[in-house]
Amino acid sequence: xxxxxxTHMLLLQLMFILIYPTNSQSQNTIGVILNxxxxxxxxxxxxxxxxxYLIDNCGQVVxxxxxxxxxxxxxxxxxNGSILRTGKIDNPDITIGGIGGHIEIKDWDDNLVxxxxxxDSQVSQHHDVFPMPNGNILILAVTRKTxxxxxxxxxxxxxxxxxxxxxxxxxxxxxxxxxxxxxVWEWNIWDHLxxxxxxTQDNFGIVSENPxxxxxxxxxxxxxxxxxxxxxxxxxxxxxxxxxxxxxxxNEFYIIDHSTTTSEAGSHSGGIRGKGGxxxxxxxxxxxxNQGTELDKQLFGQHFPHWIPETSPDGGKIIxxxxxxxxxxxxxxxxxxxxxxxxxxxxxxxxxxxxxxETPEYIYTDPNNPEDxxxxxxxxxxxxxxxxxLICEGTSGRFFEIDPSExxxxxxxxxxxxxxxxxxxxxxxxxxxxxxxxxxxxxxAAFSGRDLTPGLPIEQNPNLNSCTVFDGSIRLxxxxxATLEGGTITFEVNLSQTGSEDITVSYSFTNNTAxxxxxxxxxxxxxIVAGTLSGSITIDTLEDEIDEADETFTINLTPSDTDIDPIxxxxxxxxxxxxxxxxxxxxxxxxxxxxxxPITISGPSSEDIVLSMEIIDITTNNTxxxxxxxxxxxxxxEVSVEVTVTTINDELNEINETFEIGVLNxxxxxxxxxxxxxxxxxxxxxxxxxxxxxxNVPVEEFLRTSSLESVDKIEVFNMLxxxxxxxxxxxxxxxxxxxxxIYIVQLTDATGEVxxxxxxxx
Numbered sequence: 001x002x003x004x005x006x007t008h009m010l011l012l013q014l015m016f017i018l019i020y021p022t023n024s025q026s027q028n029t030i031g032v033i034l035n036x037x038x039x040x041x042x043x044x045x046x047x048x049x050x051x052x053y054l055i056d057n058c059g060q061v062v063x064x065x066x067x068x069x070x071x072x073x074x075x076x077x078x079x080n081g082s083i084l085r086t087g088k089i090d091n092p093d094i095t096i097g098g099i100g101g102h103i104e105i106k107d108w109d110d111n112l113v114x115x116x117x118x119x120d121s122q123v124s125q126h127h128d129v130f131p132m133p134n135g136n137i138l139i140l141a142v143t144r145k146t147x148x149x150x151x152x153x154x155x156x157x158x159x160x161x162x163x164x165x166x167x168x169x170x171x172x173x174x175x176x177x178x179x180x181x182x183x184v185w186e187w188n189i190w191d192h193l194x195x196x197x198x199x200t201q202d203n204f205g206i207v208s209e210n211p212x213x214x215x216x217x218x219x220x221x222x223x224x225x226x227x228x229x230x231x232x233x234x235x236x237x238x239x240x241x242x243x244x245x246x247x248x249x250x251n252e253f254y255i256i257d258h259s260t261t262t263s264e265a266g267s268h269s270g271g272i273r274g275k276g277g278x279x280x281x282x283x284x285x286x287x288x289x290n291q292g293t294e295l296d297k298q299l300f301g302q303h304f305p306h307w308i309p310e311t312s313p314d315g316g317k318i319i320x321x322x323x324x325x326x327x328x329x330x331x332x333x334x335x336x337x338x339x340x341x342x343x344x345x346x347x348x349x350x351x352x353x354x355x356x357x358e359t360p361e362y363i364y365t366d367p368n369n370p371e372d373x374x375x376x377x378x379x380x381x382x383x384x385x386x387x388x389x390l391i392c393e394g395t396s397g398r399f400f401e402i403d404p405s406e407x408x409x410x411x412x413x414x415x416x417x418x419x420x421x422x423x424x425x426x427x428x429x430x431x432x433x434x435x436x437x438x439x440x441x442x443x444x445a446a447f448s449g450r451d452l453t454p455g456l457p458i459e460q461n462p463n464l465n466s467c468t469v470f471d472g473s474i475r476l477x478x479x480x481x482a483t484l485e486g487g488t489i490t491f492e493v494n495l496s497q498t499g500s501e502d503i504t505v506s507y508s509f510t511n512n513t514a515x516x517x518x519x520x521x522x523x524x525x526x527x528i529v530a531g532t533l534s535g536s537i538t539i540d541t542l543e544d545e546i547d548e549a550d551e552t553f554t555i556n557l558t559p560s561d562t563d564i565d566p567i568x569x570x571x572x573x574x575x576x577x578x579x580x581x582x583x584x585x586x587x588x589x590x591x592x593x594x595x596x597x598p599i600t601i602s603g604p605s606s607e608d609i610v611l612s613m614e615i616i617d618i619t620t621n622n623t624x625x626x627x628x629x630x631x632x633x634x635x636x637x638e639v640s641v642e643v644t645v646t647t648i649n650d651e652l653n654e655i656n657e658t659f660e661i662g663v664l665n666x667x668x669x670x671x672x673x674x675x676x677x678x679x680x681x682x683x684x685x686x687x688x689x690x691x692x693x694x695x696n697v698p699v700e701e702f703l704r705t706s707s708l709e710s711v712d713k714i715e716v717f718n719m720l721x722x723x724x725x726x727x728x729x730x731x732x733x734x735x736x737x738x739x740x741x742i743y744i745v746q747l748t749d750a751t752g753e754v755x756x757x758x759x760x761x762x
Contacts, residue, residue: 030415030422030429031459032059032467038403039410040384040497041472042439043447047075048397048416048432052083053458058467059412060454065110072100073378073435074128074233079445081108084131089119094142096166096227097377098127103137105175108450116173116181123169127435128233136174136184138243140234142166142227145190154195154203155216159224168231170243187243187256187265187277189214189229208290211355212268212278218288220250221301221326235306240345241272242280244318246305251285251297253305253320255339255347273346281339281347283318286354296354298335301325303394304380304436308336311498311531313387313404316344317361321379321391331370334381334391336362364389367406380436386497387533390439397432415459423460442472443500474499476564478557482572485518486543489571491555493526494534503528504560507537514551518542518573521553539571546637547577547670548606579672580605580639584661588681588720590759592649595625595680597661599632600640601671609634609669613643616660616677624648624657624682631667647682655754656721657682681721683744684757692747698761704732705747709755713748738762 027033035057043062044055052065052075069087076084082105089101101119106112118125123143130138143166150165151157172185194205194213207215222228230249237244241259246252257271257280264270265277273280284299286292305320318337324330340348340356348356366373378394387404397414415422418431440446454469456462475496483489493505508523519541526535537555551573558566580601587595601609613630626646634641645661662677693706705711714733716725719742727733735743740762747756 028463029425029427030413031424031457031462032057033411033413034400034408035467035470036409037470038388038407039401039470040386040388040390040439041470042384042441043444043452044390044399044412044437044439045075045077046392046399046414046434046437047071047073047085048414048434049418051416052085053416055412055458056454057410057469058454058464059457059459059462060464060469061456061458062452062454063108065106067104067106069102069104071435072102072125072127073098075436076129076131077438077440077444077446078105078131081446081450082106082113084129084137086125086127086129089117089124091119091121091124093121094119094124094144094166096126096142096230098230098232100125100127103129103139108446114175114177115179116175118171127231130234130236132172132236133238136172137181138234138236139171139173140231140245141169141171143169143188144226150216151198152201153190153193153216154198154201156197159217159219161224162226164226165228166226168229168245168247170234170245185258185265186262187260191266192268192278208352211282211289211291211349212275212280214250214254214279215288215290218250220247220285220288222249233304233306235304237307239310240307242345244305244307246302246320248301248303248323248325250288251299251301251326252282252288253284253299253302253318254279255281280345281355283337283339283355289354291350291352291354298322298360300327301377302335303378305337308383309385309531311500312383312385313498313531313533314362314383315531319381319383319389321375321381323376323379324374325376329371330374330376331365332374332379332393333370334362334364334389335360336383364391364402364406378433378435380438382438384439384497385441386495390437392434392437394434394436397429397434399434399437415457421458421460424463425461472497474503474561474564476505476557476559476567478555478567478569480570480572482574483541484574484576485541486576487541489519489539489541489573491537491539491569491571492534493528493537493557495528498531498533499528499561501530503530503564505535506558506560508556508558510554510556512552512554512570513549514553514571514573518544518551519553519571541573545577546604546606547579548575550574577603579670580609582611582663582671582674583676584643584678586679586681586720588683589647590683591624591647593647595645595647595682596642597645597678597680598640598642599634601634602639604637604639605634605669607636607669609671610667611674612664612667613661614664615645615680616662618658618660618679619655620657620659620682623650625659630661634669645680652684654684656684656717658721683717683719683721692756692758694745694758694760699735701734701736702732703735703745703760706731707747707756709749711747712750712752715746715748717744717746719744735762 050067054063072086072088086100087102101124104115125139125141128140145165147163167190170187173181193216194210195216229247232248233246235244244255257273260271267276270276285297301323303321305318308314322333322335324332338361375393375395380392382390390401399412401410403409414432417429478493481489506525509521528535553571554568556568580603585598587597589595610633632643658681660677663674714727745758
């Protein structure tokens with residue numbers, strides 16, 4: 001029947017589109033304003049007026065329920081596809097904001113399954129309920145206390161302007177039949193009060209020393225009204241068996257134990273935590289228990305504190321919408337608070353101090369102008385499985401989703417108003433308040449076996465031309481990474497959303513320019529734990545002393561879940577070895593022989609270094625040698641080589657001649673320095689002259705000469721052309737101080753002309 005109704009609606013709206021076609025380029029003013037691929041693909045669920053909607057990310061209605069009651073205020077989609085919804089009953093005796101009183105369950109097809117009223121002259125459900133895992137329901141309610149009861153509880157009579165005070169109550173009911181219920185558990189704040197006003201009362205005590213109790217005379221922002229606490233939400237944690245409730249007027253949230261019996265819940269002992277129904281934890285406004293001032297207040301009319309599911313990032317922490325009521329300027333924020341624990345569910349209770357943490361773990365405000373994001377009342381925030389956060393700015397009927405970098409990736413404005421449903425293009429509405437918005441995952445049990453074919457959006461004259469519902473399947477990604485050789489490379493492996501079970505990712509390697517001896521190329525596995533989004537793989541790289549280009553390898557990532565595609569990433573090993581420094585040593589040789597210049601580099605290279613060498617004449621010219629342009633290769637891994645220059649014997653009587661040799665350019669490979677040049681000396685020789693005789697060769701001590709010409713000077717040079725000994729006006733010279741080696745002897749006459757040269761051995 002429901003699908004028939006939706007089909008008729010679809011046909012009517014299609015006819016409307018044909019008659020009044022939309023401009024596909026126009027900016028939407030209501031409904032979906034923005035939808036991106038980064039948004040978490042799921043089904044958004046909320047109630048407004050007498051309607052409850054389940055929509056996809058394009059705002060198309062997947063299912064809709066209609067009630068006889070306006071919201072009172074919460075609604076939940078149950079795992080069996082039914083909805084649990086509160087409704088507002090007019091109660092002349094209790095007229096607080098958020099009043100409800102009616103609770104109903106409707107099946108997927110909008111059939112009423114069960115209903116129950118918790119409203120009379122003394123009590124009324126308000127704001128919230130919670131569906132328990134066992135099928136029971138927690139109900140948040142107020143009960144009226146008379147002036148006499150309030151004074152007996154230690155309330156200052158000056159703060160009873162309405163002559164009554166409300167007690168906040170939580171009951172757990174077991175639904176029976178079509179409209180019945182059994183109360184199976186009950187808790188009342190009235191059993192956990194303290195005051196330091198009236199010492200005749202049993203609950204008189206030191207407020208600051210009893211943070212487990214609530215000071216009945218702390219007014220907060222209530223100005224002494226009957227609804228002094230104004231609790232606006234209750235949520236339950238099955239693992240801990242605890243309840244968190246939020247007091248808007250006192251600007252705090254509280255955690256209590258649900259493992260108690262009703263009797264224990266009314267006392268200060270019992271239950272798993274041994275504290276009965278006392279407050280296990282509180283946070284937001286330490287001045288409420290005399291452990292702070294107004295400056296220490298961190299919550300301002302907050303809504304919807306609840307535990308983030310363990311299957312989502314930051315699982316187990318508390319997320320809430322901090323409205324900003326009472327602070328100047330007005331602005332809202334989303335907070336994540338991580339209560340200090342000694343063990344799960346056992347909170348660190350301070351001594352003469354306030355409950356931690358001192359500051360929230362996370363705060364979101366509008367990054368451009370905080371005042372642009374504000375809702376005085378209502379509102380919610382929900383952490384999604386992919387790490388995004390869905391936010392309901394209640395008074396403007398605006399829902400938006402931010403990614404972990406706080407980019408808005410989805411935005412929607414509720415088109416269902418007090419005055420009816422708007423058309424696309426209408427001005428943004430002002431009477432479209434929303435209490436809370438939830439998004440359910442596509443694999444939520446309620447959708448199993450259901451026809452989830454969407455209809456048209458809620459608004460009239462919708463614009464769907466630019467909207468796509470993106471695939472919400474889990475995707476794997478990994479960053480490329482780099483490190484200096486000898487360091488570690490860390491690859492962050494991320495899921496697009498959390499999984500309900502652990503996901504094992506196997507990894508292996510493929511060499512690109514790197515080789516196995518450049519890094520630890522051992523395959524392995526990591527496990528991304530359910531409820532988390534990432535894991536990391538750390539790879540060691542190996543140090544060497546070889547200058548080389550940066551090297552790369554590929555890491556291949558294969559998830560155990562075959563529905564998730566394998567991916568890869570690139571690892572880069574950045575070489576940190578200084579490119580070699582080149583040096584060339586001087587050389588000398590007898591005219592007509594080869595000059596050999598030793599070339600060395602300061603460290604090996606991974607590739608051949610090919611150099612073009614040049615000769616620069618000093619006293620030589622190109623007739624003194626046969627090759628003026630040379631090429632030399634220093635093989636990979638080697639640090640030395642020689643370059644040879646062949647000299648030419650010109651049979652001229654001349655002085656020794658020199659040139660420089662150096663690197664002209666690098667043909668291939670890398671050098672950090674190569675400006676060094678070497679000197680080549682060509683030692684001149686003259687034809688043998690029998691008129692000169694050298695004695696005692698090889699020389700031990702004295703070298704003697706006999707010549708027809710007068711010898712004015714004897715000079716001895718080493719093979720590099722350096723003068724090492726000389727003697728004047730004598731025919732012999734003492735060479736005893738010279739080292740063993742080869743030397744050149746040069747004889748000069750009185751005119752300064754060299755008339756004989758000879759190579760000798762010492």
